[in-house]
Amino acid sequence: MKRQDYVSWDAYFMGVALLSAQRSKDNNTQVGSCIVNPHNKILSMGYNGMPTGCNDDRMPWERKGTPLDTKYLYVCHAELNAILNYSGGSLRGARIYTTLFPCNECTKAIIQAGITEVIYYSDKYADTDSTIAAKRMLDMVGITYRQYQKEGKELVLDL
Numbered sequence: 001m002k003r004q005d006y007v008s009w010d011a012y013f014m015g016v017a018l019l020s021a022q023r024s025k026d027n028n029t030q031v032g033s034c035i036v037n038p039h040n041k042i043l044s045m046g047y048n049g050m051p052t053g054c055n056d057d058r059m060p061w062e063r064k065g066t067p068l069d070t071k072y073l074y075v076c077h078a079e080l081n082a083i084l085n086y087s088g089g090s091l092r093g094a095r096i097y098t099t100l101f102p103c104n105e106c107t108k109a110i111i112q113a114g115i116t117e118v119i120y121y122s123d124k125y126a127d128t129d130s131t132i133a134a135k136r137m138l139d140m141v142g143i144t145y146r147q148y149q150k151e152g153k154e155l156v157l158d159l
């Protein structure tokens with residue numbers, strides 16, 4: 001009989017997104033994303049980080065203070081990184097697994113890239129204008145979004 005406790009496709013791809021998030025240098029929120037085609041092949045991954053070439057140690061990671069001295073003006077979001085990291089052509093018809101509901105800016109990129117489904121883990125900023133705007137756009141263009149349903153499986157990686 002075949003092994004029974006293998007991970008589902010959803011758990012597999014959200015697991016990859018969660019693992020990608022572990023690369024983030026952000027001390028408050030680590031976000032990871034994984035883009036998958038309709039044949040369940042992974043096309044791209046990303047996490048939130050400073051633009052390539054911007055030294056992590058010289059960039060601000062603060063949340064508050066003078067805007068120029070906070071991370072927000074500089075950090076590249078996980079979803080955008082996953083989209084931009086793809087060098088294989090079109091993402092049309094793909095779905096994106098992401099550990100945090102995409103912001104309005106990433107949502108624009110998701111729409112323009114032709115991604116057709118968003119699966120998210122956390123929606124901790126649901127009450128912000130950014131997330132409300134994101135959902136408004138997704139609804140308008142018919143991109144479906146659903147929260148990842150936990151399967152009660154705890155996976156420990158002995159790295």
Ligand SMILES: O=c1[nH]c(=O)n([C@H]2C[C@H](O)[C@@H](COP(=O)(O)O)O2)cc1CO
Binds near residue numbers: 031063071101
């Ligand atoms: O969809 C997203 N994707 C993403 O990568 N991020 C990143 C930007 C920041 O590095 C961090 C959010 O920081 P904070 O929770 O401290 O405000 O997450 C944030 C969002 C949603 O705002």
Ligand SMILES: [Zn+2]
Binds near residue numbers: 078105
């Ligand atoms: Zn974003």
